[in-house]
Amino acid sequence: MLNYLLENDLIRFSEKNPIDWKDAIKISSENLLEKDLITEEYISELINSVEEYGPYIVLVPGVAMPHSQAESEAVKGTAITFTHFNNPISFEDGNEEKDAQLFFTLAAKNPAEHMENIANLSELLMEDGMIESLIAARSIEDIKELL
Template sequence: MTALTELLSPDAIALDVEADDWQAAIGAAGALLTSTGVATAEYTTEMVDAVLEKGPYIVIAPGFAFAHARPSPAVLRTGLSWVRLARPVAFGHTANDPVDLVVALAATDAKAHTTAMAELAKVIGDADRRAALEGAQNSAEVMEILEGVGAAAAPVAAASAAATPADTASAGSRRTNNKILTVCGNGVGTSLFLKNTLEKVLAEWGWSPYIEVEATDTISAKGKAKEADLILTSGEIAKALGDLGVPTTVIENFTSTAEIDAALRANYDV
């Protein structure tokens, strides 16, 4: 069993679910959280309200929505649900619609599920596993596929064996604080996805010892922005943040090492 499958029970998996729109899709995922004792029905309302308030920032990869809300009294324990839709639905995301897979997270805090999120990010970013999940016939098959999350991802090109962030930050034209913020609406879900993928790229570059990555929410990010070299986030959250005085880069696919690699190269002049 992995950290991911410890949070996802077979009873919280539903395949080929009929949903007319994104609200119904989130509703189906929330109903599974309720039926498995992870959260109360109020948490489903909170997940829908988060999208109504902030936009479709939870659609973080093509065809994939990661529904969640802030930790609240409606969360009884940390857990996940998994809904594969019979027909894709639109969430309103310009790049990643339509969505055919909704995974919902209910978390008691922002830290307990970080390993599981790293494993889930590997699954969603792996084309072969996504294809296998689309063809899974039952919840047991889904669990078996998820248990195989340890396969290595394709490496990204190293920036330079000798270069460091201080060497490359705008070719020395600006000071580097050696910190990057990944930001989402609640700080417990999509920002962790982005953090995991970013840290994978930094490790490939050999920059892990130099750069701290912090996943945070929009409110906290406004206070922490001056500590950072760069903010990575979704288009919807970037609009909510406004101009914080540091570069903000919109990432469309939170599981894409190639997209994040390009963002780092542009911001650090690599």
């Protein structure tokens, strides 16, 4: 998974400080937008999903996986992008369990690709110490050392 992200230039260390989780989702989607894999509408779908269902995208403390329905018309191509923020972003006031600093933003053209992305991401995050190492990373070189 890390190789895929590196080889496809899908890793960003954000210098921006999001004002809230909505802003963080917008920033974490920029790479997909720049690569013409999604439209602006997809970013709205991501935000609307969290507004409707709550912060379900925070998989574990520190990690968010913004995604929307698997067959969105606003998705042009399948990819995952990784955005590292300098500070945790709160999705639920007073609940640190729902803070995230690592954003893996998914876009998928169909349900099979959506599930494959989720499985690959889950495998990466289950590696012992990986989440802590990713949070501690400050550069692409730090990511390369994790390979």
